[in-house]
Amino acid sequence: MVKHRILKLLCFIFIIAFFDVLLLERLYDRTIDIKPIPLSALEKVVPVEKIASFQIPNEAIEEIKRYCETERKDFIQFFSAYMAYNDFQLKDVSYDFNQPYYDEVKYPAAIEKIYEMLLKDVVCFPIPQDSNKNTNAYYFNNSWKAQRTYGGDRPHYGTDIMDAENENGRIPIVSMTNGYIEKIGWLELGGWRIGIRAEHGGYFYYAHMDGYADHMFEGKVIKAGDVIGYMGDTGYGEEGTRGQFPVHLHLGIALPANEALEEFWINPYWLLNYIEETKVTIHE
Ligand SMILES: [Zn+2]
Structure with a gap:
């Protein structure tokens, strides 16, 4: 009974x-009402390639943030004007913002949407705070559009965060954003991958995982800092292929473009650089 x-x-x-x-x-x-960027229209008026390379030193983002806070300006608006004024690529710039012309810079409205998707959702670095597992033993470089040869010559649309100890399953991967799992499973190129749709519409792609964290499934709501999987060397072949390259996380960021929701890949390198000091602590 x-x-x-x-x-x-x-x-x-x-x-x-x-x-x-x-x-x-x-x-x-x-x-998450995905409003795509009108990339085809944008291409006619702004240097889309430069926008995609998203080159911006840490100090610039920090200076712009600080300036917007003290002057009570909208960060995304000012950031867009500043980037447009500087031809969408920053190297050595002077951070003299007290020039009235930033308010007068004209740029398409979609520019703000792009920077909103890139800057508003990213909360933390995809690798957690160092633990007794020495998770700080990693490195990454700017390999945007470097040549890759598997499956024919193609450019590299992401950043590889390498495990300096080259050991499968050693380094946990955490989500950089809130969002939900849009795609999960095997890809010939990406191996075991998870794609997370963030709140403003950006798609964050984590590839070559050794394996997933427990209870990962399509549609699952994810919080920034949640462990989603572990670094590995899967991919470049049929399901289960391993060891075709050193252990690393391929991190890609794609913005939804045009009505067909094509993928507009953005270089994550500078953003990763900026967010590197912001790591979450996980308890295992
Ligand atoms: Zn890669």
Whole structure:
């Protein structure tokens, strides 16, 4: 009799939990209303290649933030004007913002959307704070559009964060953003990968994983800092292929472009550089 009741109760809990998950996902889905960037139109008026290379030193982002705070200016608006004024690529710039012309710089509205997708959702570096597993033993370089040869010559659309100890499953990978898992599973190029749609519409792509964290599934709501998997060397072949390259995380950022939601890949290198000091602590 008691057993029967417990079983009923368990069934009840299961059903509630099931619908709860469904409902949560639906609610969340609706909050991420993907508004694509009109890339084809944009291409005619601004240097899209330069926007994609997203070259900006840390100090510039910090200076702009500080300036916007003291002057009470909208960060994304000012950032867009500043980038447009500097031809969308910053190297050595003077941070003299007290020039009235930034308010007069003209640029397409989509520029703000691009920088919003890139700067508003990123919360933390994809590798957590150092632990006794020596997770700080990693390095990364700017390899934007470097040549890759597997599956034909193609440019590299991302940043590789290498495990300096080259050991599968050693370094945890955390989500850089809030969002939900849009894609999960094997890709010939990416191996075991997870793609997370962030709140403003950007797609954050984590590839070559050794394996996923527990309970990862399509549609799952993810918080920035959640462990999603572990660094590995999977990919470049049929399902399960390993060891075709050293252990690393391939991190890609794609913005939804045009009505067909094509992928507009952005260089994550400078952003990773900027966010590198912001790591979450995980407890394992
Ligand atoms: Zn890569």
